[in-house]
Amino acid sequence: RHFCRISIFIVSILLMGQWADGNGEEGDCPLECDCPSLYPRAMYCHSRNLQHVPYVPSRMKYVYLHNNRITSIQQGVFDNATDLVWVILHKNHLRSDKIGKNVFSRLKSLQKLYLDHNNLTSVPQNLPTSLVDLRLNNNNISKLSYGSFQGMLHLQTLRLQRNTIEEVGGALKGLESLALLELGGNLLKKVPESLPEKLQQLYLEYNHITSVSDNFFSQRPSLQFVRLSHNQLTNSGIPTNTFNVSSLVELDLSHNHLEKIPTISTSLENLYLQANHIKEFSVKSFCRVVDVTNYSQIRVLRLDANKIRASDVPPEAVLCLRLATVIDI
Template sequence: MMMYDSAVWSPEPCVTCLCSSGRVVCDEATCPPQRCPRPFTPEGECCPVCSDSGDGLDLSGDSLAPSEYTDLHQKALPRTATGREHESEEEDSGEKDGEKRQRKKSTERRQPQGAHSEERTSEKEGKPSHEAEDCWTSREEVEKEAHRSPNQESEEEEEEGEGCFSGGAQLPPLPSACSISERKISCINAKLTKIPDIADPELRSLELIGNAIHCLPDKAFQGTPNLERLDLRKNAISSSGIGPRAFKALKKLTHLYLDGNSLVEVPPALPPRLLELKINENNLQSLEEDSLAELQQLLILELEGNRLSESNVSPLAFAPLRSLTHLRLGQNRFRIIPQGLPASIEELYVENNQIEEIKETSFNHTRNINVIVLHHNKIEEDRIDPLAWIHHENLESIDLSYNKLYHVPSYLPKSLLHLVLVGNRIERIPGYVFGHMKPGLEYLYLSFNRLSDSGIHPVSFYGAYHSLREIFLDYNELKSIPCGISRMTSLRLLRLNNNKIRRLRRERICGVENRDSRLEHLHLENNYISVRALSPYVFPCIRSHASIVLKPQKVK
């Protein structure tokens, strides 16, 4: 068995071991003498205690029977006498202060919430520290417990609720599949069915991925108030299983991941300091006006793989998200661009929806938007309004792959640098379609379309001759190298593989002047080129012949 440094465990009753810098240090519990007529050792304890009320805890009322005292002893002693006795034993044994602190810290982190850590005292006044104030209320609690009738107990249990929200039996310690580091606990595929009962104010990250957790009670995270990252992906959490105050204690939480659960709505009362919220692959069926009302600091929101559409998402749902920069709504049921996008948005992902048109008002208030991803929708070029995005000055990347485009859309943003049109039905690149762009398009991907020689004109790339760095024209129907390639002074990568090219014309790459080309990669494989008949100087402007890929070729 391998343990972390400073780990504490008990190999047998009344023996405690500590892992210290590669050494194992074990101590056997020393019991103080008891001066009472009838001492006895309760079940599960190492040291005898007095059965008389005058010598033990100061309980009011009648003395308890030994069997009744055992239950109270297990609840009360870890908070009072046992902690003080154990502390004095450590001092008597001459153990170093640093080693004691490491042992106490490690023990606290590995105990369930009910098993409280050792009592902490002030060095100057001998009083309990602020962190341990709750440890000194046990006498009143024990007295209340001793005088509680069975009827009162059942009434209190009914008030607490049933199922997820009942008090229930205390959870066992963390399973062996969990790993524990300085400020992080990770329980991945650990077969947990409930949130583990952890009491560690110093814990910052809790991963509970791939378990069978189905509910989050109101007090689920009461023992970890300083969590900053909570990962609950791939569980069975339902909306009805989340208590209205489940996240109330997590005032410092900044990252919350709920992907792969069974939520039908956004959980209530989310921590207001959240910076990142992911609820992908659930069953969200609506976003109300107040669903995200408190998340004014949120930067990243991901709601992919749900059942959202313009009919069940309020136009005001995103209004409170004044700081939002990244929004992912892919794999939903939108037919139009969602309304009411925040002005702060920089990247929008709405791929794999059913979007059919881009309206003039779609991006009216998103002047900071930089990336729009719309692949796998149903957009046709004549359903993109001319004023939808042409005047945007920050929009640099658009992905319209796998839509229903027949030619490269006109009225593209003048600031565009990166255009992806893979997998459409494009037959033509209109002349001057890139002419208005400044500083100019740099990356153009047109793979898997229907481009032929007649669909590319001498002025199709006008405006991009000095800016284009990469062009993908593979898997089309071209029979020769397109016009305009030789005029591209910045081109580094050209893909023409898997077309119908038979003849290579030198001037189409090098131009009439044969000036040096900057091409570093030219792909011409899987065409109909006769490699053996090619002159070794077919492209004299290309510095390295290793840059040209010609094999294999198709059989005629």
């Protein structure tokens, strides 16, 4: 009986070993990485001082390679793991000329690709059209080619802030699902016009923007949050009803060169105008008619660091801004 039990035990161990090898669940993890049994589809290789992308087993869906010293990605390095869903490569030393032209092209299920905080000078070629979240911020990208994002109908988030982009052109026009676009900290001189119509969040702070076209916001009825702070906007560069659109919920125009409060929609809830050159408080900027039934939805209004004082606010502002919880002057 004891002999039979020992034999069964040994056979069980052998079978388990064969099953693990055959299914790639054990023993195929690169020595430089961790592949915990609790997360059999994840490979953790971050913060290991790596200079190259290690072998990626075919079973993997999530690969974490951030905070290393990787400078290049050779052709075919991901070809064995075509089911990858996340590839996290931020905070490395990646260079555009060191990334194979088709490195990511076979990853037809890839949803998240983080390439931010690297040394890229251009958008990598042949990116999968399955991407939902693409991060390219904090690089040295100066130009967006027309075909850089071609076919990315599922892309919802695109982060391009803190690069050296001077103009966008039509590179982003076909991104039908794009909801969030970050372009802050670049060298833009005007608000890009050929942007997707379904945008909900647009961040353009820390550029050199001097004007906004009069119909830009009215043509994008889904736009709710807009950040244009730390630019060079003047009242002459903003047509009268540019911001008078009902879709906007939050508008940041702080740290510009405005002398008057722009006309806004009564549905706007948060307006940031601090650190401009505003000299007067115009109630008509918020309410075209001031009475019991007509009032602004403003909750937060910042006008501090301008050229007006609390005593400059007219009495009718109390009726117009009756919902405001914060007014800084």
